[in-house]
Amino acid sequence: MSNQTTNPSAPTGIVLNIQRYCSHDGPGIRTNVFLKGCSLRCKWCGNPESIRVKPELSYDPKKCKGRECSLCLKDPFPKGAFYFTEGEEGPVKVNWDLTSSCDQELCSLCPTGALEMYGKRMTVDEVLDEVEKDASIYRSSGGGITLSGGECMLQPDFSAALLKGAHERGINTAVETACNVPWANIEKVLPHVDTMLHDHKLTIPERHKKWTGAGNERILANFKKAYETFPDVDFIARTPLIPGVNADEEHIRAVLAFIRPHKNVIDYELLPYHRFGLGKYEYLGKVYELDDYKTPSDEVVKHLQAIIDEAFGRTGKQS
Ligand code: SF4
Known part of the structure; x- marks a missing residue:
């Protein structure tokens, strides 16, 4: 346990899950804290239990x-x-x-x-005491805490307090977000963030709306403003890659055109679609709509990755 004193006025939030030893959501070995609530309805969502804010x-x-x-x-x-x-x-x-x-x-x-x-309501100290258990692993691996969801920016006071508290305990911070929230939420959270992982799901607004339930105009405006307002944050763009939805050169090149002028966007990662966690739809009494969709082939992923590597000057990694 930490020796931090509990602040009774500190915000509380609804936490879905705390997952230790994660290696894909920011630098080093990390603890992912999944918060409840999402403002998108992506048809491929593998975490339907994170959509509603309430338990x-x-x-x-x-x-x-x-x-x-x-x-x-x-x-x-x-x-x-x-x-x-x-x-x-x-x-x-x-x-x-x-x-x-x-x-x-x-x-x-x-x-x-x-x-x-x-999901359950937790205090900032309850979450951070759990996260701090792996402080030595963060120090040796360069890892830390990653807030994910759902959409962690939908609980901006709680997220900001968690990340600020993590920094006070010497823990590196990251957030995973789609930024489909008011700018005021982002402005509250980002001063306490070292790395922001953010999803470029689809480029064309109508297609974005069809597949996620919302257009991407506000999202893109938020991304651009975030890159420009927070030059010291490392931004990592990501695309969940789904054949028949966005696993094509056109989308990848459009994202690259959007991010490459901004030098603090340090990478662009592809997240090949998978079908894990779909049993959770049944546990919630919901139906999964993307039953016919497959994971992308290795060939497609390698081809799109090569385009990204070339844009980032990593041509040696091409296969
Ligand atoms: S009937 Fe089934 S769900 Fe209901 S209390 Fe018993 S074991 Fe649990």
């Missing part, structure tokens, strides 16, 4: 003991939220419209862990 119910039918248990059909569970269909065996069914009052205390009554909550 929410998760239900894994594979863990349910079914009728032999039936606990969640009784008080204090909300009436009608859990039910069995007449004559059918198997796990309990959920009426998701009636589950908004479920909380951690209620879920703890489920004997098998089939019912759980995604």
